[in-house]
Amino acid sequence: MKSYIRKVNYYETDKMGVVHHSNYFRYFEEARTAFMEQCGYPYPRLEEEGIISPVVGISCRYHKPVHYGETLEIRVYLTRMSRVKTAFRYEVLDAASGELRASGESEHGYLDGSGRIVSVQKSAPEFYETFLREAEPEA
Amino acid sequence: MKSYIRKVNYYETDKMGVVHHSNYFRYFEEARTAFMEQCGYPYPRLEEEGIISPVVGISCRYHKPVHYGETLEIRVYLTRMSRVKTAFRYEVLDAASGELRASGESEHGYLDGSGRIVSVQKSAPEFYETFLREAEPEA
Amino acid sequence: MKSYIRKVNYYETDKMGVVHHSNYFRYFEEARTAFMEQCGYPYPRLEEEGIISPVVGISCRYHKPVHYGETLEIRVYLTRMSRVKTAFRYEVLDAASGELRASGESEHGYLDGSGRIVSVQKSAPEFYETFLREAEPEA
Amino acid sequence: MKSYIRKVNYYETDKMGVVHHSNYFRYFEEARTAFMEQCGYPYPRLEEEGIISPVVGISCRYHKPVHYGETLEIRVYLTRMSRVKTAFRYEVLDAASGELRASGESEHGYLDGSGRIVSVQKSAPEFYETFLREAEPEA
Numbered sequence: 001m002k003s004y005i006r007k008v009n010y011y012e013t014d015k016m017g018v019v020h021h022s023n024y025f026r027y028f029e030e031a032r033t034a035f036m037e038q039c040g041y042p043y044p045r046l047e048e049e050g051i052i053s054p055v056v057g058i059s060c061r062y063h064k065p066v067h068y069g070e071t072l073e074i075r076v077y078l079t080r081m082s083r084v085k086t087a088f089r090y091e092v093l094d095a096a097s098g099e100l101r102a103s104g105e106s107e108h109g110y111l112d113g114s115g116r117i118v119s120v121q122k123s124a125p126e127f128y129e130t131f132l133r134e135a136e137p138e139a
Numbered sequence: 140m141k142s143y144i145r146k147v148n149y150y151e152t153d154k155m156g157v158v159h160h161s162n163y164f165r166y167f168e169e170a171r172t173a174f175m176e177q178c179g180y181p182y183p184r185l186e187e188e189g190i191i192s193p194v195v196g197i198s199c200r201y202h203k204p205v206h207y208g209e210t211l212e213i214r215v216y217l218t219r220m221s222r223v224k225t226a227f228r229y230e231v232l233d234a235a236s237g238e239l240r241a242s243g244e245s246e247h248g249y250l251d252g253s254g255r256i257v258s259v260q261k262s263a264p265e266f267y268e269t270f271l272r273e274a275e276p277e278a
Numbered sequence: 279m280k281s282y283i284r285k286v287n288y289y290e291t292d293k294m295g296v297v298h299h300s301n302y303f304r305y306f307e308e309a310r311t312a313f314m315e316q317c318g319y320p321y322p323r324l325e326e327e328g329i330i331s332p333v334v335g336i337s338c339r340y341h342k343p344v345h346y347g348e349t350l351e352i353r354v355y356l357t358r359m360s361r362v363k364t365a366f367r368y369e370v371l372d373a374a375s376g377e378l379r380a381s382g383e384s385e386h387g388y389l390d391g392s393g394r395i396v397s398v399q400k401s402a403p404e405f406y407e408t409f410l411r412e413a414e415p416e417a
Numbered sequence: 418m419k420s421y422i423r424k425v426n427y428y429e430t431d432k433m434g435v436v437h438h439s440n441y442f443r444y445f446e447e448a449r450t451a452f453m454e455q456c457g458y459p460y461p462r463l464e465e466e467g468i469i470s471p472v473v474g475i476s477c478r479y480h481k482p483v484h485y486g487e488t489l490e491i492r493v494y495l496t497r498m499s500r501v502k503t504a505f506r507y508e509v510l511d512a513a514s515g516e517l518r519a520s521g522e523s524e525h526g527y528l529d530g531s532g533r534i535v536s537v538q539k540s541a542p543e544f545y546e547t548f549l550r551e552a553e554p555e556a
Binding site for chain 4: 149150152153154156157159161207
């Protein structure tokens with residue numbers, strides 16, 4: 001598990017006075033970017049090696065609203081790593097109280113420049129090994 | 140089922156050259172707004188009656204990328220309606236070819252101005268009846 | 279002048295209850311896209327010819343807030359066209375009342391695939407002629 | 418002048434491969450929030466006192482594109498402070514090289530809960546004094 005801290009921006013709220021639900025998926029993405037940096041394998045490096053990693057599926061459950069001025073901790077768990085697919089789980093917490101605000105999951109594939117599925121074990125072995133080490137399969 | 144047509148905007152793409160995955164949740168929302176208008180019960184009317192309807196959970200599966208310049212058809216199915224909760228299912232199609240690009244689901248609750256759960260059967264009976272008529276429970 | 283009609287989305291509002299100021303620049307972009315389509319020279323065609331057109335400068339003045347549920351008319355004026363630069367002016371009106379809500383200006387350059395400035399008169403003459411015909415220089 | 422550091426997010430890029438121009442206005446907003454925090458008068462406190470501060474006008478000039486993976490420094494200058502209006506100037510720099518990427522300006526008013534213009538000298542004197550001290554009028 002790796003942790004990412006970030007403040008809520010005004011432009012992320014909507015007229016309900018809370019963060020719009022679509023923005024949590026952007027927080028997840030930021031948290032994945034931070035995850036990869038903390039692993040020592042930043043995402044831009046993967047793209048430099050000619051691999052892009054599109055989101056295949058993603059979901060979020062909202063437990064309590066998040067307000068402007070609050071600071072969030074997003075916890076990222078790498079729950080599954082194979083040669084062609086990666087899965088993450090997320091917890092969004094209020095950083096001050098530790099209270100859970102939302103949780104989510106995502107699944108990612110790997111494509112080369114022409115949009116063909118690639119095995120990262122073959123095409124980006126160092127990346128594959130790095131993520132394999134971080135994987136925490138869930139019960 | 141109700142259908143909503145919309146073009147893809149440049150600002151919705153990302154450096155992969157396709158629509159960013161977080162924007163599909165905004166398309167879903169637009170399609171829900173259109174759904175309610177087509178039902179004769181626009182969402183702003185619900186808020187005028189003092190009820191807000193936050194997203195409780197939402198998900199999307201991405202089948203094929205969507206590009207700038209394309210036109211989408213988003214099909215909205217109201218799959219479940221109770222006094223306190225509504226569920227929708229979505230299909231995102233390329234309007235030209237009818238090809239499926241993504242599909243999703245969402246769940247929505249109902250709150251009053253103080254954030255308390257309300258029964259829309261009691262608090263907004265006309266809305267409740269309208270949605271009940273539109274509901275197409277899935278097998 | 280060409281006109282573009284669009285509804286305000288919920289996700290474009292912020293906790294002030296009105297459309298966030300950054301979204302007007304997205305409305306301008308949508309209105310430019312519609313402008314080019316109405317001219318018979320859609321923007322995707324320009325990119326297919328290997329030319330991208332980045333924004334060089336842009337501004338907006340906000341006269342009255344815009345709310346969810348309202349429909350906007352965005353009027354686009356092509357105010358200047360040269361071989362290397364285009365300028366637009368925008369008026370954002372409430373479609374129902376015709377009342378002015380915001381106004382803006384933008385300036386756009388033209389680059390080839392390697393990021394070099396190109397003369398569209400030479401590289402995309404049909405586009406250049408189309409825009410030249412639409413230009414309405416201001417006093 | 419106060420300085421704010423932030424990384425570029427993937428979802429802020431567009432199909433040109435660079436940060437979409439509309440996002441700079443969101444960076445400006447984040448930088449203003451940081452500015453106010455560093456002054457000891459965070460923006461949420463102003464809203465708690467019943468005052469909102471809408472953007473009256475805003476502009477940006479784009480000098481060089483910004484890419485995913487880069488870190489930005491946004492410098493905020495409070496250039497004008499009166500009882501009813503505040504103006505800021507911004508410089509967006511690549512944090513690594515110090516190179517200027519964009520620059521901008523914004524103007525902000527002050528309204529009470531009913532949308533009436535207020536004098537912050539009267540309604541929020543501590544805020545007014547704080548900003549007055551930070552003001553660096555330009556030649």
